Amino acid sequence: MNDRYSGTQITLHWLSALLVICTLSLPYAQDLVADLLGGTGGVFTLHKSLGLTILLLTVLRLLVRARQGTPRLLADHARWQHTAAKLGHGVLYVLLLAMPLSGLLFGKRPVEMFWLVTIDPLPVSDATRALARQFHLTAKYLLFALILGHACMALWHHYGLRDGVLRAMLPRR
Template identity: 40%
Template structure:
């Protein structure tokens, strides 16, 4: 008979989306920080275009991840996790999702307000989401920069928490976000 209890691990698609998005965010941080200081050459335009295309991909992947999470659910909190700690982790994950969506949307907005065209990897033309406006461009650019700082801080905290769970609390928090067999449970249990 099928079990109705919540799963012990994140499912394969959630795991794949988690690590793919993490990788793309790291790449985007590097590309974004380097590209703004490049001299005005055709390569700069090409790098901006890659930044925008990966950013739009992140928007789609985060939307998919959220939809899939709502549909397929999440593993139950680990036993013995205090309620307050569960609430803090939950709030942190909500903040991460909000920033992961707001970051590309602010990029799209600043691109539209600047009057630049937007193509996804030279394959799909995407519409502008605002009229051209210098004031809105300034505002969206500032938001893009500030949200990036907030996102970087949260990602660092998030990674530090995962490592703390694995090395010091010795629980399955990190193990269950990886395919079975990729990382040993710190207590040698099968999570």
């Protein structure tokens, strides 16, 4: 069993991380970037485009993970750490899939994917739209917390335990 993730897995992880940070930041930074993107509508066009890109990347990441597996990095750790790591990653993946889908569900206007392709709104009831909107707006806080926890755990493994977990997800030098 390898002690590192593959180059494909590493690239997809860091690309996803960058896109998630950008996507989560856009609504908060709209005053700073709206003029660059043609107004508030442009900010949300980019936000939705990045969200759908994250959805596609997450599906690809899961397919690559299923095919290539993961390194056995926590072999010497307690069982609860394995369980916590699996649970944390599982919830992160669920949110990376559910957030863009809920965004699609609650939108009433077509989504212009990077101003190139138009995706019509999904035909759902107003109650479903309201539920999807509430989920989307609430789940972002859970996503913030999970990202912070994920980063803290990676740093704890690297600087506290010195066990190679973070190195396994960093590009080779």
